[in-house]
Amino acid sequence: MSPSKESLKFSKENTCLKLTSDRQLVIDSEPIPICGRNEVLVHIKCTGICGSDIHVWKAGGIGNLQLKSDLILGHECSGEIIHIGSEVTEDFEIGNKVAIEPQLPCGICFLCTNGNMNLCLNVDFMGMPGMPGRSPSIHGSIQRYKTLDPRFVYKLPDNVTYEEGALVEVLSVGYHGIQKAGGLELGKPCAIAGCGPIGLATLILAEAAGAYPIVVTDVSQEKLNFAKSLVPSVYTYKVQTNLSPKESAENVRKLFGKTEYEMPSVVLECTGVASSINTCAYIVRRKGCLTILGVSGRNEIDGFPFMQLSFGEVDVRFINRYHDSWPPVINLIASGKIDVKKFVTHTFPLEKAHVALETVSNPAISTIKVMVKDDEDSLTL
Template identity: 45%
Template sequence: MLPLASNSDPNFRSKTIKTPLPNPSLQVTADHNLKQVDAPVYSPGPNDVLLHIKATGVCGSDIHFWKSGRIGSLVVEGDCILGHEAAGVVLQCGDGVTDLKPGDRVAVEPGVPCGDCFLCQDGRYNLCEDVQFAGVYPYDGTIQRYKVHPAKWCHRLPDNVTCSEGALLEPLSVVMHGIKSAGLSLGRGAVICGAGPIGLIALTSARASGAHPLVITDLEPRRLDFAKKFVPSCLTYQVDRNLDAESNAKMIRALFGVETRQGGGEYVAPETVLECTGVENSVVTACYTARRGGTVMVIGVGKSIMNNLPFMHLSLAEIDLKFINRYRDTWPTGLQCLAGKILDLKPLVTHTFPLENALDALNTCADLSNGSIKVQIVDEKDHVL
């Protein structure tokens, strides 16, 4: 498997090329700073394409790498271009590329697995330990004008799907993998913890999947107001900071009613909880919210160690506490959801910034007082070489 184009990857063998336009990029540094600099432009190697990135969404992980310098074992040890939620236009094709041509609009699947390990061979390539993931040191990401990427991991956009929507396929893929793993049931209740971009995509996807009723929770009332407008049939719950996790869970469960079957036992309590924040207290609340025999699917990214999980409650209630790592085999189906208008994610993009002002985009995303949901960085320059 050929490596991603990265000026920090010693195995990368392609040559730099000159372009009539500069290649502005947004890079994170090992000392927790951001800088906007022109990056090299590489020619596509065999089986690669050179892309003009037209839209990149800012993800919470980009903020984590900037502010904390790491996510679990993923550590920023040097300069690295951020960004992985992207779509763009093919400019050049390397030798061996037959499925794409210059001018094609594509969504970028940012992870390039090794293809040889037992997980890749088993089809679980999202768990590959040697994955080269765009925007994770040392592999440069998509907040730049020009990027080389393997053609295999570029998915052609239908004519009725914009590059902005194409860039939303990455967070949609996270949700799709979580929903598939959780096994949402038609007509069964579900809770979504967190009304950020992932939580809101989970909310509308759960609705499209037939789960009902739906409750979404958050600390921020403005995000809950947005959720209610985005999916009018949902119920909302503002998490009470003055209550413990078990008490908040009791309030959430009350929204589903109190009906019981003869002989006792929960009937309408939520079967599935999609935890989309990764915050420890929210995960604990989710554990107390799911009904006995239910499922808690942790989609959000949290801290490395959580000490307060209610182990015996989970055990006695036989609640499945499950996790996902990114996604696999989701881009084709995600494209069908957008092209077929099963999902409309366009309202989630509340702020856009030109590539040259990418730093402002990250600052806007990092400050919740700005009221952003999904911030995107776009490049309207002509894609010429």
């Protein structure tokens, strides 16, 4: 039998960041959750702020996932196990440092049983509004204590920090995109559009996979410089907004060479912006694959060059989140094959989590990954 809340020792209340139904950010306190027999109770130590958090705040949802009630945000997270339910069979101990996969699929639909759990229509996803008529909204990780299904909690090696553990979610998007694209091989060219967190995660994973040359694009020279600091061998192209997608693509292609054979057969689009997607459609080599990782929240893409892709028999693929990525990504971080420490540019204590979201949403402040941390040294503006 699991102990009651009163029998556990909590040094602090369950402080949280709540997005109200009228889209106000409020520092609040929720009841400390009681750990069920098949759950683990985790003290959330670190949560990264995602662009989707900002979109839900500013727009009231993403696509048909619309905010209907108060919601605790956050899903890129790590923490420390502080209680283990009596029927948990996984190999956990109190004090384990863990990274948390934020999706909980139903496990019984045809998508789950076919191994495509990331496409489950009945998924519970932390910190996101629920699917209409299906899954409810599930409170996220910008709170001190959270109960979790142990099947989606992964132990971190001693040499992996809480910040790196929280970054596994971002890296998983890039990992799944590279897996879905296929064809990324040693010494083969690759183009990546966008130097936000997902684009940078995709870059370091592509470099670890042996792709070369790699060209990254962005409208920000500062972000391109950051990409170069992560992977010195990368070629960069600053997007000129006065050029058409086709003109921009011609400039990017010149960085790869002169012949069609030298052009990238793998192009990974990490912004979700229509002009960038359309540019990538002109960059990719014939018989290649354009994989779209970025999500803008829009339902339609203007100016998509259908015939360009059709004549070249180019595969166009999409991803939705990830699956089976936490263990390999943790292994890559622990082994030192990828280094993500530079990703974290700002940290804030839990009690100032609202400032973290305001920082990410402020175009005057240059950020890569902003973290909300609890019981850790934090920096504030």
